[in-house]
Amino acid sequence: MPLLELASLTAGYGAVQALRGLDLTVEEGEIVTLLGANGAGKSTTLRCISGLLTPTAGEIRFSGKAISGMHAERVVRLGIAHVPEGRRVFPGLTVKENILLGASNRRVPRAILKHEAEEMFALFPDLLRFADTLGWMLSGGQQQMVALARGLMARPRLLLLDEPSLGLAPLIVQQVFRIIAKIREAGTTVLLVEQNARIALAIADRGYVLETGRLVVAGKPEALWNNDDVRAAYLGGKRLSEEKYTR
Numbered sequence: 001m002p003l004l005e006l007a008s009l010t011a012g013y014g015a016v017q018a019l020r021g022l023d024l025t026v027e028e029g030e031i032v033t034l035l036g037a038n039g040a041g042k043s044t045t046l047r048c049i050s051g052l053l054t055p056t057a058g059e060i061r062f063s064g065k066a067i068s069g070m071h072a073e074r075v076v077r078l079g080i081a082h083v084p085e086g087r088r089v090f091p092g093l094t095v096k097e098n099i100l101l102g103a104s105n106r107r108v109p110r111a112i113l114k115h116e117a118e119e120m121f122a123l124f125p126d127l128l129r130f131a132d133t134l135g136w137m138l139s140g141g142q143q144q145m146v147a148l149a150r151g152l153m154a155r156p157r158l159l160l161l162d163e164p165s166l167g168l169a170p171l172i173v174q175q176v177f178r179i180i181a182k183i184r185e186a187g188t189t190v191l192l193v194e195q196n197a198r199i200a201l202a203i204a205d206r207g208y209v210l211e212t213g214r215l216v217v218a219g220k221p222e223a224l225w226n227n228d229d230v231r232a233a234y235l236g237g238k239r240l241s242e243e244k245y246t247r
């Protein structure tokens, strides 16, 4: 049984149809990437999974259990954490406080959570010296790391990441993606939405390409990248074999 299964998922905003019958699976332990142009429906897919948006039709199953339309707080408690687009670090809270907020779904004594938040700095050593710095003082890359750490504090089985590379310098993107690889090694399954197809396909086990709410192609990273039509239309750039391959 896949950890996550979307079947004929349909969703929209009023008259706008954003998803038109999407089928997608994520197996436990995988990194699966969801690619596509602006407005393709990538964020909408994540919003449906995490309960922020109620689908109009179709099914979402997590570990075999139907979760479509379930309240977001219940979804988090089942083990799905969503790191949305655009970082959303609380500007008036310190890095430590921001990270701790990620655990608000868990009924665990605060002292233990504080200890876990401290341990997050092992995964994000660059954040350590900013532990008591207020959110608004952080760079974009640092904010993205705080957002990731906050997602992990929910102790998710499935982590939904929406464009973690957006607006970051290439070196920082590399750093963030190395952390995503570590997160998977530690046993968390990842569904990764990206516009940066190159870096997403370098880390993913499988990928899906969306166009206006429909799946156009799915497969292994090498197959997607080496498919001339797909690359020309959706991915841009050269063949993967011509690139420095980071996996």
Ligand SMILES: Nc1ncnc2c1ncn2[C@@H]1O[C@H](COP(=O)(O)OP(=O)(O)OP(=O)(O)O)[C@@H](O)[C@H]1O
Pocket (backbone or CB within 6 Å): 013, 016, 017, 018, 036, 037, 038, 039, 040, 041, 042, 043, 044, 045, 085, 195
């Ligand atoms: N809050 C909203 N109200 C109305 N329409 C929306 C809303 N959010 C998204 N849409 C529309 O739904 C469609 C899918 O949007 P979505 O945000 O899922 O795309 P995306 O693939 O994440 O794009 P991007 O790469 O730009 O983030 C688009 O046509 C978009 O205009």
Ligand SMILES: [Mg+2]
Pocket (backbone or CB within 6 Å): 042, 043, 044, 085, 162
């Ligand atoms: Mg989006």
